[in-house]
Amino acid sequence: MTEIAALKAGLLADIEKADTLERVEELRVGALGKQGVVTALLKTLGGLSPEERQTRGPAIHDLRQGVTDAIAMKKAALEQAALDARLASEKLDMTLPVDVVPEGSVHPVSQVMDELAEIFADLGFAVASGPEIEDDWHNFSALNIPETHPARAMHDTFYFGDNYKVTDKDGTPRAMLLRTHTSPVQIRTMTSTSAPIRIIAPGRVYRSDSDATHTPMFHQIEGLVIDKGIHLGHLKWTLETFLKAFFERDDIVLRLRPSYFPFTEPSVEVDVGYTLVNGQRVIGGSGDDDEGGWLEVLGSGMVHRRVIEACGLDPDEWQGFAFGTGVDRLAMLKYGMNDLRAFFDGDLRWLRHYGFSALDIPTLSGGVGA
Ligand code: PHE
Numbered sequence: 001m002t003e004i005a006a007l008k009a010g011l012l013a014d015i016e017k018a019d020t021l022e023r024v025e026e027l028r029v030g031a032l033g034k035q036g037v038v039t040a041l042l043k044t045l046g047g048l049s050p051e052e053r054q055t056r057g058p059a060i061h062d063l064r065q066g067v068t069d070a071i072a073m074k075k076a077a078l079e080q081a082a083l084d085a086r087l088a089s090e091k092l093d094m095t096l097p098v099d100v101v102p103e104g105s106v107h108p109v110s111q112v113m114d115e116l117a118e119i120f121a122d123l124g125f126a127v128a129s130g131p132e133i134e135d136d137w138h139n140f141s142a143l144n145i146p147e148t149h150p151a152r153a154m155h156d157t158f159y160f161g162d163n164y165k166v167t168d169k170d171g172t173p174r175a176m177l178l179r180t181h182t183s184p185v186q187i188r189t190m191t192s193t194s195a196p197i198r199i200i201a202p203g204r205v206y207r208s209d210s211d212a213t214h215t216p217m218f219h220q221i222e223g224l225v226i227d228k229g230i231h232l233g234h235l236k237w238t239l240e241t242f243l244k245a246f247f248e249r250d251d252i253v254l255r256l257r258p259s260y261f262p263f264t265e266p267s268v269e270v271d272v273g274y275t276l277v278n279g280q281r282v283i284g285g286s287g288d289d290d291e292g293g294w295l296e297v298l299g300s301g302m303v304h305r306r307v308i309e310a311c312g313l314d315p316d317e318w319q320g321f322a323f324g325t326g327v328d329r330l331a332m333l334k335y336g337m338n339d340l341r342a343f344f345d346g347d348l349r350w351l352r353h354y355g356f357s358a359l360d361i362p363t364l365s366g367g368v369g370a
Contacts (some may be wrong), residue, residue, distance in 0.1 A: 007037065008066055010314060015070045019117040021078050025142050028071050035081060038064050051134055064286035074156035104124045106357025108331040109219055109343060113202045116221055116327070119245045120200045125223070128199040130185040132206070138184035142310040143263040151337055155180040156208040158216075178206035182222035183263060186303070189224060189312035195318050196227040213340050219327035223263065226303065226313070232266070235300060235321035239270055243297070247272075247334060249284045255294055264301025265320060272297050295333065 011031055018024045035294050041060045048056060048138035085108035086216055104116075117127055130138070136147075145350045160176040201222040210295035225234065236256065244252045252272060259269035271294035273287035301321035305311045326345055335354060337343075343348050 002059065004041070004063055007041075008063045009204070010036075011067050012070050015067070018074055019078075021075065021082075021217070022368050024074050024078065028081050031067050032064070032071075037157075038067055039237055048304050098142045100278060103352055104358060106358050108335055108354050108356070109327055111356045112331040112334070113219070113221070115246060116200065116202060116242075116330075117191075119242055122221070123198075123241065124243075125198045125200045128189050130179070130182075130188045130201065130205060131177060132179055132204055133160075133182050134179040135176055137168075138187045139177060139179050139181075140157065142187040142307065143183055144304050144306045144310070145262045149180050149262060158206050158208055162167065169307060180207055181205050181324060182220040183322070183324060185222050186224045186307070187311060190308070192227065192314060194224075194315060197320070198227075199226050201225070210341075212338075215328075215340055215344055217344065218340070220324055221327050223300075223323045224303070224320060225322075226308070227316065230302075230319045230321060232268070232321070235268070235302070235323070239298060239323065240320075243272060246330065247283045251284045253284075253286045255287065259299065259301070260298060261301055263304050263307050265304045267299070267301035269296055270298040270300060270323075280336070281333075286337075297333070298323050299327070300324070311345060 011027070014027055015024065018027060022128075028036075032035055042064065045053060045057060045060060065279065066226065071080055097364050120127075140149075140152055141147070146172040157180050158178040164176045166176060167172045182201045182205060185199075185203070189197055189199050189201070199222075201224075202219065203221075204217055206217050207214070208216060208271070225238070236254070240252065240254055243254065244250055255273065257269045259267045261267040272344050273285050273289075273292055274281045274283050274292075274295055275285040275289060276282070276291040279301065281293070281295070282296075285292055300321065303310075303320040303322050308315040308318055308320070328340055331338065331343075332338065337354060
């Protein structure tokens with residue numbers, strides 16, 4: 001056996017025995033690397049006589065080819081084996097039973113609040129909030145409901161005891177209470193930010209009242225716009241646009257009725273028309289149609305000059321409108337529930353039925369049209 005044939009046999013045997021990719025690489029460097037034995041032989045070719053080159057040349061090239069091929073094959077075989085081993089160990093058994101993770105659902109009140117925030121965001125309104133434990137200045141006095149005003153009695157207020165009174169900067173004591181409406185957020189926004197203002201304020205409110213349509217805690221959403229040259233037309237357009245987007249219908253008909261709130265002048269109560277479909281009230285259409293009627297959905301009006309003044313703004317320069325509505329009631333009308341108390345019973349069966357998937361981002365089919 002020639003020296004080259006012996007070298008080849010030895011290298012091929014080593015490659016055959018190699019059982020790791022590292023070992024194969026080590027052998028490759030030893031044979032074909034810069035300082036490798038095969039490389040060294042190839043370098044000698046240049047110095048050979050033509051006759052020697054005739055015989056040794058093909059042998060050396062055959063050696064290089066044989067070693068290169070053997071290394072490539074061994075590498076591929078080892079890689080395949082590694083992959084097979086991984087596939088075998090990482091195999092998933094698709095037939096194994098899966099633990100069902102209990103999934104919560106979004107309460108209709110939260111869902112409706114999200115929908116309202118989305119609709120009003122499209123109209124350029126920011127979301128504002130205020131405390132649920134209020135003082136009687138923000139809840140009543142600043143809203144033009146002085147202490148002796150009969151409207152205070154209308155609200156069935158939960159008061160905190162005298163021990164919880166806070167004292168004003170000027171020494172006047174302020175009674176503390178659970179806010180009876182979201183309107184104090186109007187005051188808090190007007191006194192803490194500068195006009196123009198466009199906000200909605202969703203949140204919990206409290207009144208001492210309980211039957212099928214009243215619970216001691218419920219939810220309202222307040223709207224407030226303060227700007228220059230604002231008039232009743234802006235209010236009507238805003239409410240119409242919002243109710244169309246919320247009920248996802250174009251045939252929403254509003255009826256504005258004169259009303260009274262101490263903090264708006266003029267005050268307007270807003271009814272929305274419904275039609276009877278298979279004996280069910282469905283929002284949409286004129287309530288004056290044969291099968292129709294009107295449902296009161298909102299209280300609203302132009303912000304009273306005295307309220308604007310109480311917040312330190314000049315009512316000759318700034319005007320605005322405000323509205324307030326019950327979130328629970330809107331949810332009942334849109335999603336067809338009829339007992340308000342069920343909203344707060346915490347009955348999981350009710351929630352499973354009326355709740356919304358947490359993974360659905362509230363999107364209203366059309367949004368608020370441009
Ligand atoms: N705060 C009033 C209520 O609770 C609703 C309302 C808000 C009316 C804003 C007019 C303007 O009944």
